[in-house]
Amino acid sequence: MKEITVTELAALTGATVIDVREPDEYAAVRVPGVINIPLGQLTEAELPDEPLYVICASGGRSARATDYLASRDLDATNVAGGTNGWVQAGLPTESGPSA
Numbered sequence: 001m002k003e004i005t006v007t008e009l010a011a012l013t014g015a016t017v018i019d020v021r022e023p024d025e026y027a028a029v030r031v032p033g034v035i036n037i038p039l040g041q042l043t044e045a046e047l048p049d050e051p052l053y054v055i056c057a058s059g060g061r062s063a064r065a066t067d068y069l070a071s072r073d074l075d076a077t078n079v080a081g082g083t084n085g086w087v088q089a090g091l092p093t094e095s096g097p098s099a
Contacts (some may be wrong), residue, residue: 001066002077005087009053009079012041017053018042020065021083030046031055031086040064047074055079 009015009031019026019034026036038044039061052074056062059082069076079085087093 001063001070003066003080003091004053004077006089006091010058010086010089011057012053012090015053016048016050016066017055018065019083020054020056020061023058024068025083026098027095029087029093029095030083032092036098042068049074051075051077053077053079056082058082058084 009017018033019030019033019036020039020042021036022038023036034055039056042065047069052069054062054065054069054076059078061081062082063078066078067075
C-alpha cells in the first residue's frame with residue numbers, strides 16, 4: 001500500500017483527498033478541500049480516475065479504504081497519521097458542515 005505523511009500531503013497542490021470519516025467527525029475538523037465519503041459508503045461512490053489520497057482520523061480506516069480502492073485498480077495513497085496528525089502538525093483546518 002502506498003502511503004504519505006501529512007506534511008507530504010500538505011506540500012501537494014490540487015490533490016484529490018477523500019476523507020472516509022463519519023459526517024460528524026468531518027464537521028468537527030478536517031483538512032481543507034477534502035471530499036467526505038464515509039467508509040461505509042465508499043463502495044457506492046463514483047470516484048475520479050486520478051490519484052486519490054485517503055485520510056481518516058489516524059490512519060486505520062483510510063488504510064482499509066486505500067486497500068479497497070487499489071483492488072479496484074485506482075491509484076490510491078493512504079495518509080499516515082490522518083486528520084489527528086494533520087492537526088498535531090499545526091497545518092490549516094476547516095470545520096462545520098461542507099459548503
